[in-house]
Amino acid sequence: MSASETVRPVAGSQDPALLADVAAFLYHEAELLDALRLEEWLELYAEDAVYWIPQGPDADPRVDVQLLLDDRTRLRERVLRLSSGFAYSQDPASRTIHLIGNVRIAGDGEVEPPALDVRSVQQVTEVRRGRQLQYVGHFRHVLSPSGDGGWTIRRKEVRLANSDLPLGNVTFLI
Amino acid sequence: MSTTTDPAGLITEDWRIHGSIYTSQAIFEEEQRKLFHGPWLYVAHESELREPGDYKTTHAGIQPVIVTRGADDGELHVMLNRCRHRGATVCQATRGNANFFRCAYHGWTYRNDGPLRGMTYDDAYPELDRSKLGLVKLPRVDTFAGFVFASFAEEGPSLEEYLGNAKPYLKIISEQGPEGIRLSAGAHQLSYGGNWKLQVENTIDNYHFGFVHRSFLDVLADRIGQAPPIMQRIMFDESYRTIDLGNGHSVHEFGDPRTGNNGGQLGDLPFNLIVFPNLCFVGAQLRHVLPKAANRTEVQLYPMLHEGASDDYNEAILRTHEGFYGPAGMGGPDDVEIAFERVTDGMQATEEDWLVMSRGMHREREGENGTLIGHSADEVPQRAFYRQWRRLMGAAA
Numbered sequence: 299m300s301a302s303e304t305v306r307p308v309a310g311s312q313d314p315a316l317l318a319d320v321a322a323f324l325y326h327e328a329e330l331l332d333a334l335r336l337e338e339w340l341e342l343y344a345e346d347a348v349y350w351i352p353q354g355p356d357a358d359p360r361v362d363v364q365l366l367l368d369d370r371t372r373l374r375e376r377v378l379r380l381s382s383g384f385a386y387s388q389d390p391a392s393r394t395i396h397l398i399g400n401v402r403i404a405g406d407g408e409v410e411p412p413a414l415d416v417r418s419v420q421q422v423t424e425v426r427r428g429r430q431l432q433y434v435g436h437f438r439h440v441l442s443p444s445g446d447g448g449w450t451i452r453r454k455e456v457r458l459a460n461s462d463l464p465l466g467n468v469t470f471l472i
Numbered sequence: 473m474s475t476t477t478d479p480a481g482l483i484t485e486d487w488r489i490h491g492s493i494y495t496s497q498a499i500f501e502e503e504q505r506k507l508f509h510g511p512w513l514y515v516a517h518e519s520e521l522r523e524p525g526d527y528k529t530t531h532a533g534i535q536p537v538i539v540t541r542g543a544d545d546g547e548l549h550v551m552l553n554r555c556r557h558r559g560a561t562v563c564q565a566t567r568g569n570a571n572f573f574r575c576a577y578h579g580w581t582y583r584n585d586g587p588l589r590g591m592t593y594d595d596a597y598p599e600l601d602r603s604k605l606g607l608v609k610l611p612r613v614d615t616f617a618g619f620v621f622a623s624f625a626e627e628g629p630s631l632e633e634y635l636g637n638a639k640p641y642l643k644i645i646s647e648q649g650p651e652g653i654r655l656s657a658g659a660h661q662l663s664y665g666g667n668w669k670l671q672v673e674n675t676i677d678n679y680h681f682g683f684v685h686r687s688f689l690d691v692l693a694d695r696i697g698q699a700p701p702i703m704q705r706i707m708f709d710e711s712y713r714t715i716d717l718g719n720g721h722s723v724h725e726f727g728d729p730r731t732g733n734n735g736g737q738l739g740d741l742p743f744n745l746i747v748f749p750n751l752c753f754v755g756a757q758l759r760h761v762l763p764k765a766a767n768r769t770e771v772q773l774y775p776m777l778h779e780g781a782s783d784d785y786n787e788a789i790l791r792t793h794e795g796f797y798g799p800a801g802m803g804g805p806d807d808v809e810i811a812f813e814r815v816t817d818g819m820q821a822t823e824e825d826w827l828v829m830s831r832g833m834h835r836e837r838e839g840e841n842g843t844l845i846g847h848s849a850d851e852v853p854q855r856a857f858y859r860q861w862r863r864l865m866g867a868a869a
Contacts, residue, residue, distance in 0.1 A: 351800060353658065360787055363657045363775050366800045367791060375691045379802050384687040387805035427813070464663035464770045465799035467808055 311403040311414075320416050320441060321401040323449045328396035328420070331471055336377045339471070344442065344450045349373050351472065352455070354462040365461060365468065376471065385469070392426040392470035413442045413452060420456075422472055433472065434459050479865035483858055487830035487851075491819045493861075494667040500766035506864045507749050508533025509624045512612075512634045514751040514760060515539050515550055516620040519654035519779070525569040525584060529553055531762050532610065532622060538563045539620065542585040543571040548615065549585045550622035551607035556580070556588065562607070573607070582607050617646035618653070619751075637717035637841050641745045644729055645753055648741070649778025655758065657790055660773040660798035666812035668750065668763035669857070671771055674811045675752040675759065676714060676724045676744045676853035678706045679831065684810050688796065688803045705848075712848035715839060720748025720860025722853035746853055748860050756789050757797060767816060773797050773804075829854050 311317065330339040343349070351365040359367050368376065379385045397420065404415040416439040424431045440453035456472050479502065482490040493499060513532050516539045520528050525543040529536065536553040553561045555575035562573040562582060572589060574581045579592035587606040591597065610622040614631040619642060621631050632639065646652055664671075674680070682689065682703040692700040705712055705726065712726045723729075724744045731742070745753040752759040758774040775793045777786040796803035819825075832850025839845040846852035 353660070353798075357658075359790075360783060361657060363660055363773075363790055363798070364794055365660075365798060366794055372795065375694065376802065378694060379687045379691050382687045382690050384690065385802075385806070386684065386687070387809045389809075462661070464661040466663055467805045468799040469801075469805045 311405060316414075317401065317403060320403065320414060320439075320449070321398070321418075323441065324398050324401060324416070324418055324437075324439065327451070328398060332394050332396060334391060336380060336471065340374060340377050342449075342451050343370055343373060343454075344452050345370055347373065347451055348453045350453070350455045351468075352457055352461060355457070357461075365458075365465075380469075380471070387467050387469040390426065392424045394425075394470055394472075395423045397421040397423070409440055413440055414449075416441055420472075424470060426467070426470075431466075433468075435461075435472075480862060483862050484826075487828070487833055487855060488826040489829045489858065491822060491825040491827060494669060494816070495766055495819050495822075497766040500667075500763070502865060503763070504533050506867060507861070508763070510628060511625075511749070511864065512614075512621040512623050512631050513749075514619060514747065515622050516548075517653075517655045517758070517774075518548075518615060518618045518620060519652075519656060520567065521548065521620070523569060525571055526567075527563065527570060527584060528567045529563055529565065530760070532624070534763060536561060537610070537622075538573070538607070539622075540584045543583070545585060547585070548613050548620055550610040550613050550620075551586050552609075554608070556605040556607070557591075617642045619646070634719060635747070636719050636721065637715075637843055638719075638721040638723070638745065638747050641723055641729060641743060641753075642747070644743075645741065645745070645776070648756075648776065649781050651780030653776045654779050655774045655776060657775045657777055657786075659760075659775075660793075660801075662771040662773065662799060662804070662808065664769055664771075664808050664812045665767055666769060666816035667766055668761050668769040670812045670815060671759075671761045671769060671807075672746060672750060672752060673854045673857060674807055675746055675754055676722060677811075677851075678712075678714070678724060679849045679851070680807075680811065681706065684806050685803050687806065691802060707849060709848070714846045714848060714850060714852035716836075716844035716846075716852050716856035716859070718842050718856075720746075720857050722746050722856040724848065724853065726848070746857065748857060755796075756793055769812075829858065 327342055347370045349368040353363060353365045357364055380388055398418050400419040402417050404417055409415040418437045420435060420437045422433040435456050435458040438455040439451055441449040442452050444450040482493050515530055515532060515537065516528055521539060521541040524541055524546050527538055527540040529538050531537060538551050538553045540549045542549055553563050555562050555577065557580050558577055560575055560577045562575045571584055572581050573584060581590040583589050586609050588602050610624055611626045612623040614621055616631055616635055616639065689700055714724050716722050727742050729743045741753060741755055750761040756776055758776055760772045762770045764770055775790055777789060794801060798804060829851050832847050836844045836846045836852060844852060
């Protein structure tokens with residue numbers, strides 16, 4: 299999928315209550331990340347979840363290098379590493395604040411109901427090593443209803459605007 | 473505070489190295505004149521330039537260059553990416569295919585092998601000799617085992633003489649896949665606030681691995697259910713060794729360079745290699761270190777895919793690479809944090825400005841072809857690098 303496909307207008311559910319519900323879920327995920335409650339954050343992800351940060355607007359994960367493309371096992375390893383006390387690239391840990399907007403539910407048929415294809419724009423401000431950096435991107439969450447009336451993340455894609463520039467340290471979790 | 477400026481005086485007989493080597497902009501500029509202007513410099517792999525007209529942009533030292541395969545002659549050319557008229561870059565893309573490069577400023581057009589093909593409204597230049605206004609070419613371009621190098625010097629050692637004892641290792645790298653290797657997956661791009669040599673010398677520094685990468689070793693231990701054996705082997709396995717190959721090149725062998733492997737956790741190459749001054753190989757990766765200023769560096773990490781292998785096999789190479797390397801990797805960023813940025817911060821304390829680079833110098837022994845062989849965790853590669861650095865920096869420009 300190209301970036302232009304990803305950001306094209308999508309006609310999905312206009313149900314205000316459903317939209318508010320998924321937006322609240324995204325806010326919840328962001329709050330867990332900003333508070334470094336990583337074990338709880340990991341619990342939001344399904345066992346078959348995929349977490350993908352492409353490098354470049356037209357990245358094909360089969361043939362191109364990505365910033366990351368994690369299955370649940372590697373995602374758990376990331377949390378393990380960040381919690382180990384020896385992940386020096388996060389010592390001290392980045393302070394992050396997620397700002398979330400443009401939340402909508404896509405209805406272009408890529409995701410089978412009852413799962414939802416949720417798009418948002420997120421601006422992540424990161425403070426570390428005496429610097430404040432900005433990351434912004436188009437985010438995509440594929441959410442499935444969980445047994446308790448909430449949501450489980452099946453897939454998360456983070457298309458950063460600067461993903462193909464030389465970057466420093468993106469080892470905090472976006 | 474030392475005020476030493478003579479390059480030869482910045483490295484002592486007992487292998488102490490002066491911090492200004494990493495922090496001085498004057499030394500950085502001297503390096504550009506002596507290390508990056510004369511000796512052979514890596515610019516591309518032939519897999520990036522297969523068809524006539526293919527090009528890539530990169531840097532020779534700090535100078536932007538275009539590497540092309542001539543649309544007409546099929547030969548490799550390396551040219552400065554700078555219009556001869558008023559200096560704008562003529563090629564903006566990282567890679568592509570083009571028969572001509574047209575400067576967007578006033579429309580001067582160059583053939584992709586360099587000559588000036590056309591100037592717009594050229595009746596205003598009655599006296600100008602167009603034949604002398606092609607893109608400036610690096611006079612020597614040569615390849616070894618698919619790796620493309622160029623030199624700003626008209627004369628000097630041939631590429632094969634320059635590569636010397638590094639050649640067999642480059643050959644092995646080039647034969648990793650059933651039909652060779654290719655750099656088709658793009659590259660991770662790193663940026664850090666520190667000197668370029670910090671990345672090069674960290675490429676073979678087995679002393680650091682268990683310290684800087686402890687969190688990655690913890691992850692590996694979790695993955696395989698026991699402590700990974702790498703540090704034990706580095707410290708005690710006699711088949712693990714570092715070698716000063718001469719001409720600034722060095723290698724760390726872990727097992728037989730042709731048949732060994734490292735368990736596949738970081739890619740299958742059974743050695744790490746440094747080709748002086750700024751080309752490195754680790755795991756399944758070609759690492760091109762691009763100096764920008766004394767305190768600023770960019771690094772391109774190209775996963776080397778196996779030509780003739782299945783898509784699944786090559787996809788696994790990418791995922792393994794991403795697990796450790798790149799801006800979001802679980803290993804490389806720890807090097808950026810400690811070995812590059814904390815080092816750069818610490819070296820602002822210049823009251824006592826000497827580093828200790830003598831680890832294991834007493835147990836280096838002579839090998840074949842003028843090589844020096846040492847312990848896996850010794851600073852043999854660093855001394856190999858700085859022997860050549862001192863030799864070139866001491867030479868007249």
